[in-house]
Amino acid sequence: xxxxxxxxxxxxxxxxxxxxxxxAFNGHDVMVVKVMxxxxxxxxxxxxxxxxxxxxxxxxxxxxxxxxLEAGDLYVVPKGVEHRPVAEVESHLLLIEPQGVPNTGxxxxxxxxxxx
Amino acid sequence: xxxxxxxxxxxxxxxxxxxxxxxAFNGHDVMVVKVMxxxxxxxxxxxxxxxxxxxxxxxxxxxxxxxxLEAGDLYVVPKGVEHRPVAEVESHLLLIEPQGVPNTGxxxxxxxxxxx
Numbered sequence: 001x002x003x004x005x006x007x008x009x010x011x012x013x014x015x016x017x018x019x020x021x022x023x024a025f026n027g028h029d030v031m032v033v034k035v036m037x038x039x040x041x042x043x044x045x046x047x048x049x050x051x052x053x054x055x056x057x058x059x060x061x062x063x064x065x066x067x068x069l070e071a072g073d074l075y076v077v078p079k080g081v082e083h084r085p086v087a088e089v090e091s092h093l094l095l096i097e098p099q100g101v102p103n104t105g106x107x108x109x110x111x112x113x114x115x116x
Numbered sequence: 117x118x119x120x121x122x123x124x125x126x127x128x129x130x131x132x133x134x135x136x137x138x139x140a141f142n143g144h145d146v147m148v149v150k151v152m153x154x155x156x157x158x159x160x161x162x163x164x165x166x167x168x169x170x171x172x173x174x175x176x177x178x179x180x181x182x183x184x185l186e187a188g189d190l191y192v193v194p195k196g197v198e199h200r201p202v203a204e205v206e207s208h209l210l211l212i213e214p215q216g217v218p219n220t221g222x223x224x225x226x227x228x229x230x231x232x
Contacts, residue, residue, distance in 0.1 A: 004189065006189070024192065048141050070121075072122050072123050074122060094190075
């Protein structure tokens with residue numbers, strides 16, 4: 001029964017695009033992730049995709065246009081909407097997704113979500 | 117289709133314990149709130165309660181003990197667990213709750229959740 005400090009969790013790993021589970025909330029994984037470079041285009045047919053930027057700058061590319069997120073910015077990609085996160089500098093994010101949802105939208109290519 | 121800057125949203129109001137909805141996520145309200153002083157003891161029988169501290173210091177009192185949250189700290193109060201948030205300094209939080217859930221656990225005493 002202690003607080004989860006996100007920076008402390010982020011200091012425990014260095015790899016990119018590999019979300020780490022730090023808490024559970026209503027059947028969702030609450031995760032931190034470090035990102036840099038381009039992710040793959042993907043969508044989640046059954047869930048919205050929650051992004052909150054803790055550090056850095058992330059562009060969420062979508063067919064309808066880009067959303068630019070800096071530290072302190074939040075964006076929810078609606079379910080079914082194709083998107084690609086891109087970061088030119090290493091960036092740290094808080095993510096929330098239903099438990100078991102593959103981060104690429106495809107179990108075959110998804111990163112394993114490890115608990116920290 | 118733009119990012120939600122949480123500090124910008126927080127600058128739009130000053131009252132305490134009155135959550136403002138800034139985004140929707142999988143049937144949940146994503147909210148910011150300013151708090152100071154003692155809230156009421158309450159619980160949510162059907163939902164976990166997500167707290168992330170953006171600024172300040174909040175103590176989540178529970179029967180089993182206190183959890184102290186500083187900026188950058190996150191805590192999820194499990195559903196059904198009685199708790200009382202207390203802040204000695206004005207603190208800013210990111211909250212997530214299912215749409216329509218009263219913040220006091222009781223529709224009669226709950227603050228109206230306004231969209232910002």
